[in-house]
Amino acid sequence: MTSASPRLLAAPASEWHRPAPDARGRRADIVLAVVMTAAMIGSVFLYQRTGIFGNSDAWVVSVVWAVASGAPLAVRRRWPEAVAICSAVTFWWGGEFRVGEYLFSNIALFIAIYTLGAWGRRRTLATVLRLAIVAAMFVWLFWNLIVTAGISSVVPELSREGTLSPYVAFGLIQIIINLLYFGGAYYFGDAAYRSARARHELETLTLALAEERERTQQQAIALERVRIARELHDVVAHHVSVMGVQAGAARLVLDRDPAAARSSLLNVESSARTAVDELRLLLGALRDDRAAPADGAATTHGVDQLGELVDDAVSAGLPTRLHIVGSRRPVPATIGLCVYRVAQEALTNTRKHGGAGATAELRLRYTDDSLELEASDTGLGAGRSATASGSGMGHLGMRERVASVGGSIEIGPRSRGGYLVRARFPLAAEVTR
Template sequence: MLPRVTTETAETSDEWRRAETGDDWRRPGPTPEQRRLDLFAGLAATALALLSLTLARSTGAFLLGPPPSGVEQLFWTVAVPLPLIWRRRFPVAATLAVSAAFIGSQVRAVPEWQLSAWALFIAIYTLGAWGRDRRLSRRLRIGVIVAMFTWMGIALSINYRTLTAESFDDAVGPVPPVLAAIVTGILVNALYFGFAYFFGETAWVAARREHQVAEQAERLRRSQAEVREHAVVGERVRIARELHDVVAHHVSVMGVQAAACRRVFDKDPAKARDALAAIEETARQAVDELRRMLGVLRARDGDPENARQPAGIDRIAALVDRAGEAGLRATLGVYGDPQSLPESVSQAAFRVVQEAVTNVLKHATGASLLDVRVRYLAQEMEVEVSDDGRGSRSANADGMGLIGMRERVATHGGELEVGPRTGGGWRVRVRFPLPAGSST
């Protein structure tokens, strides 16, 4: 087991290292505009190198030694900067081509070396900034730098034998002239290659960070879109739940009253008039609740004009009274010391009782008794609605009413129990946790 744990740990550490260093990120290739820019820049560098060669030959200062033929000078002068045309599209191949041509021109003592040195600098920088494989680009850059220093050492060892005392007649410093020349060459080349490596690495890190910022912005945009979508869906669900609670209850009561009116219309006109009056009152209450709900939906923060007080637990008595008017023997019992409830909890309790009463009126076959009980306990409030109706209402277990109940109760961290009770009938019981210090 130990070797496996060690292997897994090493793999995990390697993943963390790649995440920290960004070795697993691949920079996208250059755009068409960048490719065109590289083409023009490479051709311009080649033209400047040819101009530099012309000037160097005109001065006759051949610092690297006797130069080769003119055709060969032109070849090496063009071979060093021309691969920069593909520097961002093929950074590895361009760097290898420029490096090989640069060493070749140095070996052949081509008098043009100023523009060639800049071309080598740009190639090493580009490989660091645009190399898709970070490990390969690092190793290749280090390899090129080592090769350049190796060539510099070889050149110094070759030229050392040609140095004479007369070459340093004007030397006045405390450091031996040969040593001073060697140290100067090493320092200059160290700065030269060091800056090429550093700037390339910095450009790549900047591109990776820009990519990460763009990704984070895109994730934030998607997250905001999802939040907006969820908010819209949540608002639609809330509106649908409110409409169901308001319309279903009052329509059910009006349907029961209308049926009663139809049965006694010819036999007992007085009861028929009472039933019609109850229908009228219930319709008025339905319209009032719809207006209140629409006012709440339209109300803005700090605009109490349209936001009316929502129905709360104090209106349960009116629900029970209307159920009694519909022909049920309805009772309401309140147990324990009443406590002040948060507005949302009070409204949720009222809506649960309203939906339970509606289900009794619509689905409880032969129901004659409706018992509503409100219990204030130490840490929770319990509301229970039961009836003595016959038949099963399990077919409606996934109806809109029970779904709305579950959503309201779940929102406040409560518990909902729905099912038949012992001895017949149906019971709906819900418990809402009470916040600390809610006792009056």
Template sequence: MRPGPTTAQRRADVRLGLVLAAATAASTELARSFGYSLPQSPPALEQLAWALAISLPLCVRRRYPVAVLLVVSATFIALQARLVLEGTMTSICLFVALYTAGAWARDRRVATAARLVVVVAMFAWLVIGFSATPLSAMLPGTDSDQTGFLPPRAATVVYATALNVVYFAGAWMFGDAAWRDARSRAALAASNEQLRRSREENARRAVLDERVRIARELHDVVAHHVSTMGVQAGAARRVLDTSPDDARAAMAAVEASSRAAVEEMRRLLGVLRAGDAPHGPDALDGGPGPAPDLRCLPQLVAEPRGGLQVDHAEVGTPRPVPPSTSVSAYRVVQEALTNVVRHAGARRASVRLRWLSGAVEVEVVDDGRAAPSGGGGLGLVGMRERLALHGGLLDVGPRPDGGWRVRARFPLPEDA
């Protein structure tokens, strides 16, 4: 369905109606001046009134297209019956009304029915006129002798019929073509609007996804190193007076962890400041800079954690891993060890890297409390988001024999 007329189009209709009214009135008076009138023709004022009656309704032609068509058509037949012989401008008014009904009527069935009624009525009036009018009246100054292929009356009927067929068919087809064109433009505009909204929604989602990725990465970088620094600083404070050497070792661990945190923060900021920073699962995790991945697990395990002993083992034959998958697996292990230090109160933890058929699996288990305590759960949320991005599986929960387990399985591509 095409949209309704705009304010500008309605104003244009008013201007068109007034112009046609003036032109029809002038043409009617000129026809009288040319002598195109009969003794039975109405007075000049009545002819002027008929001229205004057939043209002024066109001021609202796009607002009420079917009603205007019916009014103009009835007026056209009436002024013909009243022998108002001006035919040029009145025919133009009828053409405009018929065209408008086809181009602007919102109910297509009503538009078709109204136009069909008008066309049938006009041809019926034409037939009545031919039947009731003598040849001398139709063709003044012409005798009844045949001078061409057809007799004069037959030629007149054929000519008038063909002219009216072209007239009404043209108005009908032009109106339908305008309707189809308007519908196509409206559909294109709606499609463009939907596309614009879709682009805005995609951009909004991209911004939200980027915020989530940044928050996840910041949590992984900050939480791990700050937790380690807190544990080591606490250990140094406790042994500062009794064992200065152990205190110095703990402070050295704090220094090393702070440097690592600063280095990772610089890498992260480098990704965020890059003009062509990637998006999607590889964003931040696989950006420029030495992002830690599965190859860095031995160094991660070897970091001091305030008395927590961590062992590391690798099972299976190593296979190539996409960079984003490798970084995400590393982050899962890093977050799991951070949670062990912060919440579990464990003395030992184990890190396992397993190479499976079509997947790589990392697992962190500890001998601490059976459930984590405190915290806002952002670390677990980040783990789940990473696994969801890669289509992996995350298993987090207590172990039957005590302690806590975090197991993450990342699928690998077939050619990996």
């Protein structure tokens, strides 16, 4: 009964307060007040007809008392403090002046004390007020037991003789009944308040989780769009640079070597078709917010396509070699795509900034627990230092890609000239038999 009180008293000032009842709850309280008032009036009439409480002509006072006891319950959840005080005073009035109703008046007082515990919005006041009412009721009870102990006409059938006389036993029974009565009202009121607060916290948490889930979904869509934007950059930069080089070569040899010009134009056409196919896959995902991540793009390219990438670079006029060190082993699709895109971006940068006469080399090295890619060139073209810091879109994309699979990357000029991109990707340790 008292275990919750310290927590309530120690609660911070910003503690949740139970909101007032809605219109439906107020109507229910009015119905309860009407029923309880009518029941008390009927009970008073029946008690007075028995003649137990003496004069039956005081029925008008009894009806007023019944209304004063039951009517406040109509606003019990809106003003629980005032209702509890009113119920306690009218209960004392009825007992002190022997109105003669001890059934529904006890129920009304129980409801008032319970409501104060369950709906009191100022918890310290609710606790202090309930304890004060209970203490006053017990003082009243003890006073009546002491006073009537010397009046033999009150319950004359109970003897006052002996340490544990029948009258003393009667008094102890009254004390136990009142302890259970007030203790139950106090405990169940606090329990109802805690239950309402826990329900509110659960509803708040559910709403917060729903909002967080929605934010997570939106973030996932945004991240996927960023990934697709990087794919678009890689696709456009690579294929457009190839087409530009091939178109320039075709223009230079168009008059004196139509066959070579035709070959260059065929390469331009092939690069354009490939670029269009990849762009169609990527832009298709952007048109639908509900689309799943474009896994198709992730499985299109990998380490097995590095040879084709080198052939495209050679066809575009950049002498490039591919070296594979170590035994080939399965590579996850995400890492394979990352390796391909890093190599593609490195070769694209060489074509853009390496200058005339530059050559490139790709070195793919398999180790026991990692896969390493080195893309180096001998270019000395202007503008390389501007991108060495990795502030450009291409370098930023490479860094983000490698970091997304738990790898590391180094980008910068070599001391002996040229440029170097070295990326390391973790792989599961190879099992030897």
